Amino acid sequence: MKVFTKEKGKLALMAKGAKKPKSQYAAICQPYAHTLLTFYMGKSMGTLSQGEMLHTFRSLREDLDMSAYAAYILELLDSSVEEKQASPNLFALVLRLLERLEAGDDPVLLRRVFEWKVTHLLGIRPQLKACANCGETNGIFSFSIKEAGFLCDRCKHTDQYRLALTDEEVRMLREWFYVRTPNIENIEVSLAMRDKLASVIDTYYDQYSGLRLKSKRFLDQWENWKPKD
16 A cells, blocks of 8 residues: 655555455555554565554545545645655645545635645746746736746736736735645635636646646546536
8 A cells, every 4th residue: 555654755555454354454544544553664665564543534535525635635645746755744734634624624725725735846836926037026917827927017928828817816826835734724715716726727737747647537527517616
């Protein structure tokens, strides 16, 4: 199985007999489970010796809607990090997202915040602090997929397909990227703005990420199918 740990990052572990219903590992090997594991590392793979359940996140597995978002978050995480690269901050972020998803926070918003925040792990971090063309930090900004970030009013002519943004939309794109993990649940955004910025992120990923994730295809179809909020 594949796990993401606070101290060691992403690891591959062998849990012998975990698929058997009466296995001591059956519960702790469930998707999304938050566990405390003891394992021994070999050259390429570890062997699980024991584990303790900290939180099952059972509701995420049993609800199709929440499971679709949780599965995508974890597949995107898997695609964003190399093995054995510890990142306690990223671990805390993913755990918090699952907690807020379980608590009933807007799953679309949680998804988009995570997508935006991990662009730096994928090597496609957008320029959000200043104009991507001239470095201007003040004034009116639009977003340019071509320039991978904001364009000031003076440089907007460099991309005829730029997306005009309000000051609040500029602030929100920055907040989604820079928000600290404990403050994620405090983000407030209208549905119209959320969906507009979601379109920006989708286009940005299509242009730069190179990712083709099965869970994203399913989630996109799921969001198009289910009733709008």
